[in-house]
Amino acid sequence: MSVAFRMLGSTHDAEDVVQETYTRWYAMSALDRADIKSPSAWLVRVAGRICLDHISSARVRRERYTGEWLPEPLPDSAAWSSVWTSERAQDPADRVALDDSISMGMLVLLESLTPAQRVTFVLHDVFKFPFAEIGTIVGRSTESCRALAVAARRRVNSAHRHEAHLHEYMQVISEFKKACQTGELDDLIELLDPQVTARADGGGHVRAALNPIHGADRTARYLLGIFQKEPRVAVALECVESVGGRPALVGRVDGVVVAVISLHVTQRGISDVWLTLNPEKLGTWS
Known part of the structure; x- marks a missing residue:
């Protein structure tokens, strides 16, 4: 949910992605699931691919949306508004990055990125996934993913440059x-x-x-x-x-x-x- 919401800006869409991800997981045999060394990495990889497709189709659907479409404002009390993704995420700076990634300003900014830029930025800059792993999701090389993240980061830093304390x-x-x-x-x-x-x-x-x-x-x-x-x-x-x-x-x-x-x-x-x-x-x- 934490990954999918940051990519889609909607709890309803994020829930659909998570459900589809687990549907694919349980569609495999128990033996095939046992062969997967890191189930969490597999789940995030599949969720990322589903989100990538969803982002592209969502932009078409939003052309038919009545009026302006805004990401969903998520209260800090939401169970997955800030999560520990690893020991590294216990660093206060990483906690700030997690929380900032669901601010309305950030979610609106992410909407302006290309689908590949958004997925790459969320997974690498927020959740610390390596570029090689992200490449298997967006179908790009490691160097291409690094370039996507740099372009996205430039947009984000520009928006934050004059922000008030x-x-x-x-x-x-x-x-x-x-x-x-x-x-x-x-x-x-x-x-x-x-x-x-x-x-x-x-x-x-x-x-x-x-x-x-x-x-x-x-x-x-x-x-x-x-x-x-x-x-x-x-x-x-x-x-x-x-x-x-x-x-x-x-x-x-x-x-x-x-x-x-x-x-x-x-x-x-x-x-x-x-x-x-x-x-x-x-x-x-x-």
């Missing part, structure tokens, strides 16, 4: 929450990068902007319009550490999570706002 995140999101609850347009605009982009995922189940919203003024007005229509959500907004150690805002109505707002904060302010409103993507928050 965690304490700045906390301060900004606290002020963001206050502005949304009070309806102070100017205060909200001041928190936003002039080039901010907001994306809302309603999946056709709830009303949401069908296209990205650009610019501080338009984004602020859109956000305040949502909370004016749903004042109970605005009042119930609470700041939590959502995914990858990044704070987020969670809105509840009658105890049920109906919205998760993730932000990307840079030195210029909030550069990205991701609103997950699709109830099918909020099941892990229940």
